[in-house]
Amino acid sequence: MGADKLRLLAALFVVAIGSASRAGGEIIFESAASGPTGQVSGAYNVVDSASFLGVNFQITSTVTTGSVGGHLNDFDEGAPIFGAIVALDGPSDVPNSSDLSSGDLLGAALIAPLDPSENVAGNLRLRLTPGWYALVLGSGRFGASGEAGAWSNNIPDGRSQIYAIRQSDGLVIPQSAGARLFVASSPVPSFTRIADTNTIIPGGDVAFTGTAFPSMRDGSVVFVGFGPAGSGPLRSGIYTSAGGILESIANLGTPVPGGSGMFVQFSPAPKTSGGAVVFRGSGGMNQRQGIYIFSDDGPSVVADSNTPIPGGAGNFEMFFAEVSIHDGDVAFAGRGGNPQVGVYALIDGAVSVVADVNTPIPGGIGNFDFLPLQYPPIDDGKVSFVGGSVAENVAGIYTNLHGPLSVVVDFMTPIPGGTLNFGNVGIGALRNGRFAFYGADAPTNPTEAGIFTDVSGMLSPVVTLATPVPEGTGPFTAFIGPAFDGAHVAFIGLESSGRRGIYTNLTGPLTKIIATGDRLDGRTVNASQGVTLSINDGLDGYRMAFLAGFTDGSRGVYVAEYPPAPGDIDADGDVDLADVALYMVCFGGPDGSPAPAECRHADANGDTDVDSLDFRVFPECLSGPDFAPVCVP
Numbered sequence: 176m177g178a179d180k181l182r183l184l185a186a187l188f189v190v191a192i193g194s195a196s197r198a199g200g201e202i203i204f205e206s207a208a209s210g211p212t213g214q215v216s217g218a219y220n221v222v223d224s225a226s227f228l229g230v231n232f233q234i235t236s237t238v239t240t241g242s243v244g245g246h247l248n249d250f251d252e253g254a255p256i257f258g259a260i261v262a263l264d265g266p267s268d269v270p271n272s273s274d275l276s277s278g279d280l281l282g283a284a285l286i287a288p289l290d291p292s293e294n295v296a297g298n299l300r301l302r303l304t305p306g307w308y309a310l311v312l313g314s315g316r317f318g319a320s321g322e323a324g325a326w327s328n329n330i331p332d333g334r335s336q337i338y339a340i341r342q343s344d345g346l347v348i349p350q351s352a353g354a355r356l357f358v359a360s361s362p363v364p365s366f367t368r369i370a371d372t373n374t375i376i377p378g379g380d381v382a383f384t385g386t387a388f389p390s391m392r393d394g395s396v397v398f399v400g401f402g403p404a405g406s407g408p409l410r411s412g413i414y415t416s417a418g419g420i421l422e423s424i425a426n427l428g429t430p431v432p433g434g435s436g437m438f439v440q441f442s443p444a445p446k447t448s449g450g451a452v453v454f455r456g457s458g459g460m461n462q463r464q465g466i467y468i469f470s471d472d473g474p475s476v477v478a479d480s481n482t483p484i485p486g487g488a489g490n491f492e493m494f495f496a497e498v499s500i501h502d503g504d505v506a507f508a509g510r511g512g513n514p515q516v517g518v519y520a521l522i523d524g525a526v527s528v529v530a531d532v533n534t535p536i537p538g539g540i541g542n543f544d545f546l547p548l549q550y551p552p553i554d555d556g557k558v559s560f561v562g563g564s565v566a567e568n569v570a571g572i573y574t575n576l577h578g579p580l581s582v583v584v585d586f587m588t589p590i591p592g593g594t595l596n597f598g599n600v601g602i603g604a605l606r607n608g609r610f611a612f613y614g615a616d617a618p619t620n621p622t623e624a625g626i627f628t629d630v631s632g633m634l635s636p637v638v639t640l641a642t643p644v645p646e647g648t649g650p651f652t653a654f655i656g657p658a659f660d661g662a663h664v665a666f667i668g669l670e671s672s673g674r675r676g677i678y679t680n681l682t683g684p685l686t687k688i689i690a691t692g693d694r695l696d697g698r699t700v701n702a703s704q705g706v707t708l709s710i711n712d713g714l715d716g717y718r719m720a721f722l723a724g725f726t727d728g729s730r731g732v733y734v735a736e737y738p739p740a741p742g743d744i745d746a747d748g749d750v751d752l753a754d755v756a757l758y759m760v761c762f763g764g765p766d767g768s769p770a771p772a773e774c775r776h777a778d779a780n781g782d783t784d785v786d787s788l789d790f791r792v793f794p795e796c797l798s799g800p801d802f803a804p805v806c807v808p
Contacts, residue, residue: 201359201360201361202357202358202359202360203234203238203240203357203358203359203360204232204234204310204357204358205355205356205358206230206232206329206331206337206354206355206356206357207246207330207331207332207335207352207353207354208329208330208332209246209294209329209355210246210326210328210330210355211328212246212291212292212294213291213292213694214248214326214328215248215290215292217326217327217328218326218327219325219326219327219354220324220325220327220337220339220350221250221322221323221324222247222256222312222313222314222322222323222324222325223250223256223313223314223315223321223322223323224313224314224322224342225341225342225343226313226339226340226341226342227273227275227313227339227340227342228311228312228313228325228337228338228354228356229270229309229311229312229337229338229339229356230309230310230335230336230337230338230354230356231263231266231269231307231308231309231336232307232308232309232310232335232358233266233306233307233308234303234306234307234308235305236305237304237305238303238360239300239301239302239303239360240260240299240300240301240302240303240359240360241359241360241361241362241363242284242296242297242358242359242361242362242363243258243260243284243286243297243299243310243356243357243358244286244296244297244356244359245258245286245294245295245296245312245325245354245355245356245357246292246294246325246326246329246354246355247286247288247289247292247293247295247312247323247325248289248290248292248323248324249287249288249289249290249321250288250290250323250324251320251321251322251323253287253321254319254321254322255285255286255287255297255318255319255320255321256285256286256312256313256314256321256323257283257285257286257297257312257313257316257317257318257319258283258284258299258310258311258312258356259275259281259282259283259284259310259311259312259313259316260280260281260282260283260301260303260309260310260311260358261275261308261309261311262281262306262307262308263279263307263308264307265307266307268307268309269309269338269340270309270340273340273341273342273345274315274316274342275311275313275316276316281303281308282299282300282301283299283316283317284296284297284298284299284317285317286312286319287321288321289694289697292324292326293694294355294357296357296359296363297363298362298363298737298738300362300779310356310357310358311340312325312356313340315342325354325355325356326353326354326355327351327353329353329354329355331352331353333352335352336349337349337350337351337352337353337354337356338350361682361683361684362682362737362738363737364688364736364737365735365736366689366695366696366733366734366735366736367419367733367734368696368732368733369389369396369421369731369733369734370383370386370398370414370416370731371383371386371696371729371731371732372384372385372386372729372730372731373729374421374731376402376406376412376414376423377414377421377422377423378409379402379406379409381402381403381406381409383400383402384401384402385400385401385730386398386399386400386401386722386730386731387399387400387401387443387444387722388707388709389713389720389732390444390447390709390712390713390720391447391709391712391713391714391715391718391719391720391734392446392447392448392501392712392715393447393449393450393715394417394418394715394718395415395416395417395450396447396720396732396734397414397415397424397445397446397447397452398413398414398720398722398732399412399414399441399442399444399445400412400413400414407427407428408426408427408428408437409427410426410427411426411427411441412426412427412441413426413445413452413454413469415452417450424445424452425438425441425454425456425467425469425474426438427439427458431456431458431459431465431467432465432467432474432475433465433475433476433479433481434458434459434460434463434465434479435459435460436458436459437459438456438457438458439458440456440457440458441455441456442454442455442456442497442498443497446497446499446712447500447712448500448502449470449502449503450470450471451468451469451470451471451500451503452468452469452470452500453466453467453468453477453498453499453500453505454466454467454498455467455494455496455497455498455507463480464493464494465477465478465479465480465494466478466479466494466498466505466507468500468503468505470503477507477521477526478491478494478507478519478521478526479491480492484509484515484517485526485527485528486517486533487511487517487531488511488512488515489511489515490511491509491510491511492510492511492512494508494510495507495509495510495549495550496508496549497550498550499550499551499552499553499711499712500553501553501554501555501556502555504520504522504553504556505521505553506518506519506520506521506529506551506552506553506558507519507550508546508547508549508550508551508560514532515532516531516532517529517530517531517532517546518530518531518546518551518558518562520551520556520558522556529551529558529560529575529580530543530560530562530573530580531543532544532546534580536562536563536564536569536573537580537581537582538581538582539563539564539585540564540567540569541564541566541567542564543562543563543564544565544566545563545564545565545570546560546561546562547560547561547562549561549601550602552602552603552604552606552711552712553605554605554606554607554608555607555608557574557575557576557605557608558574558575558605559572559573559574559576559583559603559605559610560572560573560603561573561600561601561602563586568586569585569586569587570585570600571583571584571586571588571600572584572585572600572603572610574603574605576605576608583603583612583629584597584600584603584614584627584634585597586598588634590614590616590623590625590627591627591635591636592636592639593616593623593639594623595616595623596616597614597615597616598615598616598617598618598621599614599615599616599617599618599621600612600613600614600615601614601656601710602710604656604657604659604710604711605711606659606661606711607661608661609628609629609630609631609659609661609662610628610629610659611626611628611629611637611657611659611664612626612627612629612657613625613626613627613655613656613666621640622640623639623640624640624653625638625642625654626638626656626657626664626666628659628664637657637664637666637680637685638654638666638668638678638685639651640652642685644668644670644674644676644678645678645684645685646687646690647670647674647676647687648670648671648672649670649671650670651669652669652670652671653668653669654666654667654668654669655667655668655708656708656713657710657711657714658708658709658710658711658712658713658719659711659714660714660716660748661748661803662748662802662803663679663680663714663803664679664680664714665679665681665688665708665713665719666678666679666708667706667707667708673702674690674691674692674702675690675691675702675706676688676689676690676691676706677689677690677706677708677719677735679714681714681717681737682737688721688735689706689723689735690706691705691706695723695725695733696731696733698725698727698729699725699726700723700724700725700726701724701725701726703724705723705724706721706722706723706724707722707723708722709721716739716746716747716748717737717738717739717746718734718735718736718737719734719735719736720732720734721733721734721735738776739776740796740803741779741792741795741796741804742779742793742797742804743776743796743804744757744758744761744774744776744777745757745776748803748804749800749802749804750797750798751800753800754793755793757774757777758777758789758790758793760774761773761774761777761785762777762785763784763785763786764784764786765784765786777789779791779792
């Protein structure tokens, strides 16, 4: 036993966890059940660089942690504290070193407390075998410089003993019960504000008055933002954010490409890929509509009222809903003189027909006479869309992914896991040759509904009306979405109380990202504006962009981000030899120099260095290029 351990003043009574292999998102250990959050005054334990706060706990079967945290109040304007897990010899043991500098430290994570108080956590993935461990919160180590209070209004389990570790002399001092420290099995998202109604509009001196639906791809967020009346060109514009820099793409003072005059209107949901932005806009001297791309090569026209309709007569007269883009290819729905309606794609600089009213319905009777005003996703030059025949009462999702147009799902397709056929389908999200979509047995009051995926022709439910809402009070009652990255989905889900939230299977089990009543950025998400997620393009690897409305009337665009899966050092959604090569570059050995920013994902256990312990994730997580890691974040 080390010298610091001899300073223990009292026997520590701790709790054993009977079952450690719980579902993702659940608590592995907590010293107390949470009391009311939002506290600003009352009793608390100080957590800072002078006094760490710890509790011992037992694991009885092997578990993998996702995050550590506590019910905390920020005392230092957002500066983080740390949460660390230390291996112990037994229930009365304490860390070998008071500052956690010894080899019994397993890993650490940064935690950002909030004010007023809230249950907050930092991501820490460790595999814990049966034994005893300490969870310690503190500051002055592992990049933490903040100060917090661990609130005492929680409901103790009656067995856990909280203790303070005084840094001046290593004294371990038992504390009264009430602080809540916890270990959970799933990681937690971090949130970044992109823009809200307090953000000054780029190129101006006034703040946004509102924002519309954001989308995200290749690390860039794009959205439409609105300025106050009288702000001239800033009353409406398209904005992007990449790497934390907010920029203007176009506003009401931007000339319409290929025409004369300025834009007068933008569609509410522009899309982005590879740094290029595509949107539907109108303006110019004749107020015509068009589809436009703004990229590093400058602005250009995809199609407008001067563009001949492929396979038809005359020019386009109108464009519907939204557009999609991937690597310079664009898909959209448009119309010319009746009855010319179709889905079209710009590929290699030429616009062609994907499907129109002259196209036979695959597996159906006759031609399409119903091509909805929903945008068609495009990926690697392939397109999917919703269409059908009103006369034949047939509709579905169709694609040219495999060459000739084919059915993904239609009204003759049985609902997987159900007893009925699909009678309603939403926009099919297409990514990496796979689909995700909303489907139900009926357009209104469905008996069977959910979010489904199609992988190599195999349909599977992700969530249905029978699925319990994570952190909710019953099953889901409705869905909107999904956003899709080719391996995982995110979607809007509603429950019977009217609560609306964003949920994902990105971390394995279904998890809530944010919902009505939750606090974000010091504000509370309201019921009337709630949260909105862009279909198909709201999810970008480990990040998702969404719109939130708050009870104070403000709105904002945010990005929620999870840590990459272990071993995915370049955060590209797979674990392959490129990640192994990066590990070799980042390797610094135990107690080496702190990992530079580009190596932050190589530090798998959060101890600020990259050594052999971090390499252990590769055997279990290696997936190969373009395949989702076989272990969850």
